[in-house]
Amino acid sequence: MATSEPSSDSLQAEFLKNNAQFAADFPDGNLPMPPARHALVLACMDARLHVEKVLGIKNGACHCVRNAGGRASDDALRSIAISQRLLGTKEVHIVHHTDCGMLTFTNEQLASKIKEDLGVDVGDRDFLPFANLEKSVLDDIRTVSESPFVAPGTQVHGYIYEVETGKLRVVG
């Protein structure tokens, strides 16, 4: 609702207020477009995974690509290709996490729910859920490493973030 005045208690109003404070003393207006650390982070969208804070990523340092699960989906690979070919990133870091929503459903269950709630048949669409956290990281490391859109020899690192402790565990 971009054209209407937000009510005072709306999240939009809160966001705009927060942003006014953020922009009031903004020091990063002249950062170059290519990430300074030449790296891309692919992470789950989970609200408890504040990936820049978890990894200590400064503004302008890395590309951060997020989706449900932090999966190496077609669209994630699209972003990696753009990041590498046009903006000079050289390595990929994949972050999945404990208690991930992707562990809680199957494609069949989500397809049923979409059919029930929205009346839409999604066919055999893969929403990329997983049953094993370590395996999902290893699968995505392999998918990125083997993608023809990703530069041969790209270093691909995997991690599991523990939402319970704030700690990061290396996988692979």
Ligand SMILES: [Zn+2]
């Ligand atoms: Zn998740």
